[in-house]
Amino acid sequence: MNAKNSRIRCVLVCAAFIGLFSTFSFRLIYLQAIKHDEYAELAAEKHVHKQIIHAERGTILDANNEVLADNIPVKTVVADATLLNDRQATVDLVSSELGIPSAQLAEKLSSERRYIVIKREVPEAQAVALRDKLRAANLRGIYFEHDTTRVYPNGSMLCHVIGFTDFDHHGIQGVEASMEEYLHGQDGFRFIEHNRAGQEIVPYRGLERPARDGYQVHLTIDLSLQNIVENEIDAAMKEYSPQKATIILMRPQTGEILAMANRPDFDLNLRAEAKPEEMKNRAVTDMMEPGSTFKIVAASAALNERKLRPDSVIFCENGLWNFGGAALHDHRAFSYLSVRDILVKSSNIGAAKLALSVGEQRYYEYIRRFGFGERTGIELPGEISGLIRPPQAWSKISITRIPMGHEVGVTPLQMTVAMAAIANGGKLVMPRIIKSITTADGKTISSLSPVVLRQVISPETAKEIGDALRGVVSDQGTAAAAAVPGFTIAGKTGTAQKVDPRGGYEHGKYVVSFAGYLPADHPEFVGLVVLDDAHTSKPELNYGGLIAGPIFSRIAEKAARYLDLEPHEEIRKAIPVERVEKTMPAERIRKPGPAERIALTNASRH
Amino acid sequence: MNRSRRRNCNTVNAASLARWIVVTAFLALAGLSYVYLTLQLYHLGERRKAIEHELATLRTQNDIASAQIAALTSRSALQRRLKEGYLKMVPISEADIVRLTVPARAADDDAIQPVANPSGAK
Numbered sequence: 001m002n003a004k005n006s007r008i009r010c011v012l013v014c015a016a017f018i019g020l021f022s023t024f025s026f027r028l029i030y031l032q033a034i035k036h037d038e039y040a041e042l043a044a045e046k047h048v049h050k051q052i053i054h055a056e057r058g059t060i061l062d063a064n065n066e067v068l069a070d071n072i073p074v075k076t077v078v079a080d081a082t083l084l085n086d087r088q089a090t091v092d093l094v095s096s097e098l099g100i101p102s103a104q105l106a107e108k109l110s111s112e113r114r115y116i117v118i119k120r121e122v123p124e125a126q127a128v129a130l131r132d133k134l135r136a137a138n139l140r141g142i143y144f145e146h147d148t149t150r151v152y153p154n155g156s157m158l159c160h161v162i163g164f165t166d167f168d169h170h171g172i173q174g175v176e177a178s179m180e181e182y183l184h185g186q187d188g189f190r191f192i193e194h195n196r197a198g199q200e201i202v203p204y205r206g207l208e209r210p211a212r213d214g215y216q217v218h219l220t221i222d223l224s225l226q227n228i229v230e231n232e233i234d235a236a237m238k239e240y241s242p243q244k245a246t247i248i249l250m251r252p253q254t255g256e257i258l259a260m261a262n263r264p265d266f267d268l269n270l271r272a273e274a275k276p277e278e279m280k281n282r283a284v285t286d287m288m289e290p291g292s293t294f295k296i297v298a299a300s301a302a303l304n305e306r307k308l309r310p311d312s313v314i315f316c317e318n319g320l321w322n323f324g325g326a327a328l329h330d331h332r333a334f335s336y337l338s339v340r341d342i343l344v345k346s347s348n349i350g351a352a353k354l355a356l357s358v359g360e361q362r363y364y365e366y367i368r369r370f371g372f373g374e375r376t377g378i379e380l381p382g383e384i385s386g387l388i389r390p391p392q393a394w395s396k397i398s399i400t401r402i403p404m405g406h407e408v409g410v411t412p413l414q415m416t417v418a419m420a421a422i423a424n425g426g427k428l429v430m431p432r433i434i435k436s437i438t439t440a441d442g443k444t445i446s447s448l449s450p451v452v453l454r455q456v457i458s459p460e461t462a463k464e465i466g467d468a469l470r471g472v473v474s475d476q477g478t479a480a481a482a483a484v485p486g487f488t489i490a491g492k493t494g495t496a497q498k499v500d501p502r503g504g505y506e507h508g509k510y511v512v513s514f515a516g517y518l519p520a521d522h523p524e525f526v527g528l529v530v531l532d533d534a535h536t537s538k539p540e541l542n543y544g545g546l547i548a549g550p551i552f553s554r555i556a557e558k559a560a561r562y563l564d565l566e567p568h569e570e571i572r573k574a575i576p577v578e579r580v581e582k583t584m585p586a587e588r589i590r591k592p593g594p595a596e597r598i599a600l601t602n603a604s605r606h
Numbered sequence: 607m608n609r610s611r612r613r614n615c616n617t618v619n620a621a622s623l624a625r626w627i628v629v630t631a632f633l634a635l636a637g638l639s640y641v642y643l644t645l646q647l648y649h650l651g652e653r654r655k656a657i658e659h660e661l662a663t664l665r666t667q668n669d670i671a672s673a674q675i676a677a678l679t680s681r682s683a684l685q686r687r688l689k690e691g692y693l694k695m696v697p698i699s700e701a702d703i704v705r706l707t708v709p710a711r712a713a714d715d716d717a718i719q720p721v722a723n724p725s726g727a728k
Contacts, residue, residue: 056669067680072673073666124666151673153680202651227681 048206051192054146055185057169058214060162060176062223063256063435068162069176069268071148075127077118081109084141093137094118097130118142120167121149150176152268157230158221160262160281161380161433164271173279175217175433177381182437182445185214215445218435220256225249228558229259236551237263240534246283246412247551248528249559252420252517254450255429257378258525258559284376284383287409288530291496291544292478293515294405294415295351296422296465299343301366302354304461310340310468314353321349324396328352340464344471346478346493352400360391360399367402369456370418371428372410377451378431386410405496412513416528419515422469423490423523426462428453466490470520473549482514482549484557486567490523491516491552493544498533509533514548518556524563527552 031039060069077098084090087109095102098119108116122130127144134142150165163174170184171177191206229247236245242263249259262282266274280286302308319333330347342350355363367373373388387409394402401407413431421428430451437446457465469490473482479493494513497505513530517523529548536542560567677683687693 067676070673070676071669073669124670148669151677153673153676154682155680157682200655201648202655203647223681227685 047193048191049194051190051200053188053190053209053211054148055187055211056148056213057150057165057185058183058216058440060179060183061216061218062221062226063219063258064222064224065218066223067153068158068219068221068223070151070153072151073124074121074147074149075124076120076145076147077122077127077130078143078145079109079116079118080114080141080143081112081116082114082141084109084139086139089137090134090139090142093133093139094130094142097126097133098122120147154223155269156265156267158223158226158260159265159268160279160283161219161221161257161260162268163381164268173382174281174380175219178379179217179434179437182215183217186212188212213440216438216440218438219433220251220258220435221260221433222258224562225559226259226261228555228562229261232551232555233261233263236529236531236534236547240531240536240547242531242534244282244286244530244532246286246528246530247555248283248412248416249555250416250420250431250526252423252429252523252526255417255420255431256435257431257433260433281380281382283412284378284380285411287384287386287411288511288532289408289496289499290405290410290415291494291511291513292346292348292351292405293419293492293494293513293544294408294410295343295346295354295403296418296469296492297367297370297372298351298354298358298363298403299339299468300370300422300457300461300465301358301363302339303464304366304457305358305362307357308339308354310464311338313338314342314350316342316347316349316353319349321352321400323352323400326397328397328400340468340471343465343468343492344474344477346472348404351403355399355403360394363399363402364388364391366456367408369428369454370421371453371456372408372414372418376411376413376417376431378413379434383413384411386414405494412528412530415513415515415530416526419492419517419528420526421456422462422465423517423526424462425459426455426457428456466520469516473516477545478543479514479516479545479549481545482516482553482556484518484553484560487518487556487560487565488520489516489518489553489556490520491549493549495542495544508539510542512542512544512547514544514552516552516556518560519565524565525556525559527555527559529555 056071059067059071062068077094079090087106091102091106091109094100095105100119105118108118122144130142131144134140148169150169152159152162152164159174161174163171163176163178165176166172171180176183188209188211190208192200193204193206195201229249233245233247236242245261245263247259247261248257250257260281260283262280264275264278266278271279303310308314313336316330316334316337318335319330321328328349330349332345334341334345334347334350337345337347337350339350339354341347342354358366367388373386375383375385389398389407391398394407398407417428417431420431430453432448432450434448436444436448438444467490469492470488471477472493473479473489473491479491482491482493483489492515494511494515496511496513497507498509498511500506511530511532512534513528515526515528517526529551531547531551534542534547536547541547684693688695
């Protein structure tokens with residue numbers, strides 16, 4: 001009996017032990033296996049920290065690698081109010097060093113928060129000096145966080161194209177915004193452990209991923225040409241005090257934007273002070289009625305459809321034509337003009353008849369083929385498509401008003417691209433502002449090649465229009481003042497009455513423009529000058545040919561010099577060989593042929 | 607027999623002793639090496655941190671210098687200095703410009719082609 005009882009007791013004790021240890025085992029498995037991740041995370045939170053390795057935002061450079069946007073290291077001064085050992089002394093020292101009113105700082109530090117931003121964008125030298133002083137005074141609780149700030153060495157130059165970033169270094173305007181994906185690098189990280197003093201224990205470093213700095217973005221902008229354009233637009237603002245102004249230079253074969261300037265403008269380094277109106281890149285975000293520069297579309301359509309020849313004669317109604325119950329005027333009374341002369345003399349009636357010759361639907365198609373009414377696709381944010389209504393929405397007289405650049409809204413860039421199509425043998429190219437994207441050590445990530453969108457008109461028609469546009473910049477044309485000695489220029493003036501937001505047109509206010517290219521035979525660049533509401537001493541001087549034309553001429557002359565373009569042959573012949581030889585030092589005179597003996601185009605303009 | 611037993615009892619097993627000494631010495635050495643290497647690890651970690659800090663400082667200084675150079679050599683800055691009279695530009699006179707004929711293009715695309723004006727020619 002006893003033996004039996006003792007066996008039972010043994011079994012019970014064993015069972016109790018088995019049960020106890022099984023419970024321990026299950027608990028162990030539960031903690032180590034099932035809840036492993038949760039507790040591992042909790043443990044890591046206690047002493048493992050994720051340290052951010054900051055990536056630098058990429059720089060923006062011009063076509064010749066001149067820096068347009070760069071980074072400068074700064075510090076953000078923060079405080080942990082729970083660690084301040086001498087609040088008053090800290091307030092006194094920090095406020096005097098950072099130039100913050102001590103009352104304001106004392107209020108900030110009065111709370112018990114662990115993260116208080118005292119000041120952002122503190123220059124590195126100032127931060128180092130403050131840190132040394134805090135250490136010397138044995139004051140704790142103030143920290144310095146790494147940060148960078150974007151600097152724009154050229155200030156306001158090219159401000160609308162470059163754009164700027166916000167506090168978090170995200171681009172919010174211009175190329176900074178459109179190329180955000182490439183400019184913004186990828187922060188890296190490193191898991192570290194701290195000791196009791198809060199210092200990193202380096203051997204215990206965990207997983208680490210290095211930062212990838214942002215890529216460098218190279219623009220097609222040539223800062224030398226941009227400088228020429230900026231100086232001229234400033235001079236124009238001073239002389240004519242227009243409400244707004246835009247100048248664009250573009251390479252017609254590739255669509256590269258060589259220069260783009262708008263007024264009003266703002267300093268990128270003082271962007272906080274800029275007004276919204278100053279920040280608009282009007283070349284792509286504003287639309288205007290282009291005026292007579294738009295006549296190239298009607299003429300191109302008529303010639304390309306072979307309805308007319310350049311020398312076909314059209315009756316221009318002696319300056320007044322009643323069509324659809326409304327009168328259409330010319331600025332002068334013209335009787336018969338050839339298609340070519342309609343452009344040269346800028347006849348509204350002639351242009352209307354050209355459009356009528358192709359019909360509403362075909363004319364509308366040509367407008368669209370020139371790229372009006374759709375975004376050009378340039379890598380700039382906020383581009384608008386303009387306003388081109390379909391023929392179904394036209395009034396009876398629209399076919400006579402649209403050819404002279406009324407009833408349509410186009411952006412300055414669209415107008416430049418359309419003129420570039422004429423200069424480029426009828427090929428419409430997509431404008432580009434980004435040349436390439438590279439790494440900091442120069443490895444190319446992406447290089448953009450020209451995109452030909454379509455053949456708008458035949459090369460023959462483009463040549464015919466080009467020939468007519470040469471006449472515009474002649475003594476017989478409307479833009480004699482746009483001429484550049486030594487070069488043949490093709491171009492078209494535009495003078496459009498300003499649209500009144502309340503309806504109709506504003507009396508005495510005009511948008512004057514000139515779009516042209518140089519040299520006319522092998523265009524190196526297309527340029528557009530637009531001045532909105534220019535002020536002249538006399539109202540009769542407020543014409544595209546008299547205001548925008550000369551501005552274009554000055555820009556084109558300087559740009560031709562910079563691009564080292566050879567002057568036109570006829571000018572070479574016009575300069576006596578003796579004069580050239582006389583002005584050149586003897587040692588520099590080789591034995592050149594007549595074609596080599598030239599004077600550059602710094603002859604004074606007449 | 608007794609004498610023999612006594613001799614046997616007092617015998618020190620030299621081989622075993624040597625083995626233990628070697629093992630103990632090895633363990634001691636291993637322990638000391640472990641401590642030494644651990645300390646070295648910490649020491650090198652501190653050095654690494656110091657060098658990283660130094661590199662970061664140098665990089666910061668370099669970035670600041672680069673930004674300052676970019677600012678001082680920017681067109682706006684140079685133009686301002688020109689206006690203030692710190693710089694002077696002499697216009698190139700007509701007589702000082704010599705235009706060279708454009709050299710004939712080499713037949714082979716890969717051939718070396720001289721460039722007369724790399725910065726100006728577009």
